[in-house]
Amino acid sequence: MAVENKSDGDIQIIVMTGRLDSSSAGEAESNVKRVLDLGATKLLVDMSDLAYISSAGLRVVLIAAKSLHKAGGAMAICGMSPSVREVFEMTGFLKILQVFDTETEAKAALA
Numbered sequence: 606m607a608v609e610n611k612s613d614g615d616i617q618i619i620v621m622t623g624r625l626d627s628s629s630a631g632e633a634e635s636n637v638k639r640v641l642d643l644g645a646t647k648l649l650v651d652m653s654d655l656a657y658i659s660s661a662g663l664r665v666v667l668i669a670a671k672s673l674h675k676a677g678g679a680m681a682i683c684g685m686s687p688s689v690r691e692v693f694e695m696t697g698f699l700k701i702l703q704v705f706d707t708e709t710e711a712k713a714a715l716a
Contacts, residue, residue: 606621606622606623606624606625606626606629606632606633607621607622607623608620608621608622608632608633608636609622610636610640613649613712615646615647616647616648616649616712616715616716617640617645617647617648617649618648618649618650618651618708619636619637619640619648619649619650619651620651620653620654621633621650621651621652621654621655622654622655623654623655623656623657624655624656624657624658624659625655625657625658625659625661625662625665626657626658626659626661626662627659627661629662630659630661630662630664630665633662633665634664634665634668637665637668637669641669641672641673641676645673645678646673646676646677646678646679647678647679647680647715648669648673648678648679648680648681648715649680649681649682649683649708649711649712649715650666650669650680650681650682650683651682651683651684651708651711652682652683652684652685652686652689653683653684653686653708654684655684655685655686655689656686656688656689657688657689658689658692658693663692663693663696663698666682666698666702667698670701670702679703679714679715680702680703681703681704681705681711681712681714681715682702682703682704682705682711683704683705683706683707683708683710683711684706684707684708685704690704
């Protein structure tokens with residue numbers, strides 16, 4: 606898995622590529638923690654190039670969402686493939702997280 610960090614104004618963007626599973630969740634969690642420790646309050650997670658997510662990956666997403674909520678911030682996710690979206694749907698995460706088709710929609714929700 607590869608993780609790229611970028612920003613657009615006050616929105617921090619994490620782009621995830623590949624597979625977010627037990628072997629890569631630690632790295633992804635450390636990356637999210639670094640971004641949040643730097644004071645990010647608006648986080649966009651771009652999953653356009655994420656091919657797979659496991660329960661370990663879902664845990665990383667949930668930790669980020671909870672941390673941001675505690676800090677008064679917000680998180681949005683965009684670009685899920687059908688297979689990743691199915692995992693989010695089956696676990697009920699689509700009901701508790703802000704999920705959008707495009708980065709533009711996600712940024713608008715965080716603005």
